[in-house]
Amino acid sequence: MSDPLLIGYWRSSAAYRVRIAVALKGLEPRHAYVHLRKGEQRGADYRARNPAGLVPMWEDDGLSLAQSLAIIEYLDEKYPGPPLLPERPANRAVAREIALTIACDIHPLGNLRVLDKLTEDFGADAGARAAWIRHWIGIGFAAVEARLAGSAGRHCVGDEAGLADIFLVPQVYNARRWEFDLSPFPRIVAADEAARALPAFVAAAPENQPDAE
Known part of the structure; x- marks a missing residue:
């Protein structure tokens, strides 16, 4: 095997x-x-x-x-x-909500195939593509930021990094790629910073991969 x-x-x-x-x-x-x-x-x-x-x-x-x-x-x-999920059922549900907000409401709309379709069908240039992505990140991050007001400790849900942080950090990476203004989202910025300080998040970072360009 x-x-x-x-x-x-x-x-x-x-x-x-x-x-x-x-x-x-x-x-x-x-x-x-x-x-x-x-x-x-x-x-x-x-x-x-x-x-x-x-x-x-x-x-x-x-x-x-x-x-x-x-x-x-x-x-x-x-x-x-x-474990990647908290012990309490309520906290597990919150962690999944944050992860799904990113996975379902933000990420798909910035996917390469979606952006290419915008260009193919509607003539979206690079500026329009970037504005489209920033729009949907802003809507999704507003929901996540509000949720973190009641759930965050050091990390997204309490003081242990888990599922919500696993989804948040890559989306914040994307937000920075697209020059999205993160200043209205201090809880997201703090959770991202705390997670990226952990060795596992460092090892997984895009710039540390063998195929990075």
């Missing part, structure tokens, strides 16, 4: 999430890379492996998973220590 395989791309925020979870769990899977900017995710070989044509992709003893949240929850169940 071979070690698990994680297929990703250094600047994919979804792959970034899984790298953080893997590092927090102390796992050492094999890695492979799909270059999104070159369109390798649309190639026949990769689409046969992952019909969604996206990253990340996790392969483990006959199991294939292709959504970051599914991969992360699978890892948390298979390798329960340290």
Whole structure:
């Protein structure tokens, strides 16, 4: 039986999430890379492996998973220590809410294929694409910032880094890439800073990946 395989791309925020979870769990899977900017995710070989044509992709003893949240929850169940979700059910629900706000309400609208469709169908130039992304980050971050007012300790939900932080940090990375103004979101900035100080988050950072450009 071979070690698990994680297929990703250094600047994919979804792959970034899984790298953080893997590092927090102390796992050492094999890695492979799909270059999104070159369109390798649309190639026949990769689409046969992952019909969604996206990253990340996790392969483990006959199991294939292709959504970051599914991969992360699978890892948390298979390798329960340290846990990625709080003990109390209410706090677990809050952590999932934050993660899903990012995964469902912000991230998909800034996905490369969405941006390319905006250009193809509506002639959106680079400036319009950036404005589109910043718009949706702002709406989503307003909701997350309000939630953190009642949930945050050192991290998003209490004082231990977990699922919510795993989703927040890559989205803040994206926000900075797109020159989004984070000054109205001090709780998000504080949670991001606290998480990125941890070794697992450092190891998972895009600039520290073998395929980084």
